[in-house]
Amino acid sequence: MxxxxxxxxxxxxxxxxxxxxxxxxxxxxxxxxxxxxxxxxxxxxxxxxxxxxxxxxxxxxxxxxxxxxxxxxxxxxxxxxxxxxxxxxxxxxxxxxxxxxxxxxxxxxxxxxxxxxxxxxxxxYNRGRSLELLAKAEQFRAAATRAHAAAEWSAFAFNLFTAMELAAKAELLVVPDPNLLNAKSHRTVHSRINKSAHLGNVDLEHVSAFNELARLRQDAAYSMQPFEVAAARAEELLEAVVAFLERVRARAGxxxxxxxxxxxxxxxxxxxxxxx
Known part of the structure; x- marks a missing residue:
């Protein structure tokens, strides 16, 4: 304002x-x-x-x-x-x-x-919708935190990515975009948040965490191989998502x-x- x-x-x-x-x-x-x-x-x-x-x-x-x-x-x-x-x-x-x-x-x-x-x-724009998305993101972040404590890495990666994706959509919605508002695919949010980072509107560190979690989510949910995330890296990703949630919440205001x-x-x- x-x-x-x-x-x-x-x-x-x-x-x-x-x-x-x-x-x-x-x-x-x-x-x-x-x-x-x-x-x-x-x-x-x-x-x-x-x-x-x-x-x-x-x-x-x-x-x-x-x-x-x-x-x-x-x-x-x-x-x-x-x-x-x-x-x-x-x-x-x-x-x-x-x-x-x-x-x-x-x-x-x-x-x-x-x-x-x-x-x-x-x-x-879309402050109300953004705050609703952030409330959902916080639930998935909390689930990821519990999974992190239990070393349940598939649940950790899946929930943390979902939290990050919801927060990314909340970040993007402050600029009105009907296509994004009604988007159902991961690809739409992924491409828009990366484009926003290239324009300097989002920290590259946060988008890097988003992209890494997108890859981890794929393996966590669909790979038939054993899946885990190094504990130190998991902690860093969790901190990045928490920081991103705080940033988006402050911007939505x-x-x-x-x-x-x-x-x-x-x-x-x-x-x-x-x-x-």
Whole structure:
């Protein structure tokens, strides 16, 4: 997620692009349809982009759903539901979608506060699906850990590869790709994750572990010969998968703001602010 304050040198151009391409035309459509008055004043706008074949949503003013993390400029105590006024805030650090929004959508949110516009956007798609895949991957990783402790090498290799493959798919899904989303073959994920590594988007160490586990899985499941993995190498592969899972989880992220903050209500509109 990227949040831009008014002081950011790129903020005006990003703001203007969103206005010109999405918000301005939406305002004109609504005016033409008689759904907006000529004297309409914009104080917030939001673009919601779906990873599926669903048209973009453009929201205006009180239609916008967002939560902001702000910095206080005083020590005025606030309780849940208390209004927050511009003179009480130094600036807005982060703007995220609430948990009630589709977790697989990206967004760009424009918010006018204290006479200045703030811009935030996050175009990581399929976050909900990625987190579901990571939850499954963690189950297979746990099974691989148990197999590792018992020196059950076929089960170790099979489960650890499955964990790595699910995590790789979760990593790739942040960029919308219907073919990948519905892919049922190992080949699709294998080719995409290797291509992503060549582009510098994934650590070569992690992809090397993925490729090695793919080969080990084949022998573990289908070879008629005795199968085992050297204990030291098994430990290294397990560590690589754990690290990759952590990386993908961090990239997929969460819409939850950091803990320990106090919710308060943005006035005069309906934006919840979280303060620290």
């Amino acid at each position: 990227l949040a831009m304050s008014p002081a950011d040198p790129e903020a005006p151009s990003v703001f203007q692009q969103i206005i010109d391409i999405y918000v301005g035309p939406e305002i004109e459509r609504r005016r033409t349809a008689g759904r907006l008055p000529d004297a309409f004043t914009l104080h917030a706008a939001q673009l919601i982009c779906s990873a599926d074949a669903v048209p973009n949503q453009i929201r205006l003013n009180d239609e916008v759903q967002a939560i902001a993390l702000v910095r206080w400029n005083n020590e005025v105590p606030k309780e849940l539901g208390d209004p927050v006024f511009p003179h009480e805030v130094e600036g807005i650090e982060t703007i995220v979608l609430p948990e009630t929004e589709d977790p697989n959508c990206g967004h760009a949110t424009l918010l006018r506060f204290g006479g200045q516009w703030y811009v935030a956007f996050d175009f990581r 969460s819409r939850r703001l950091p803990s320990g903050h106090r919710p308060a209500r943005f006035s005069p509109s309906r934006f919840p602010l979280v303060t620290r």
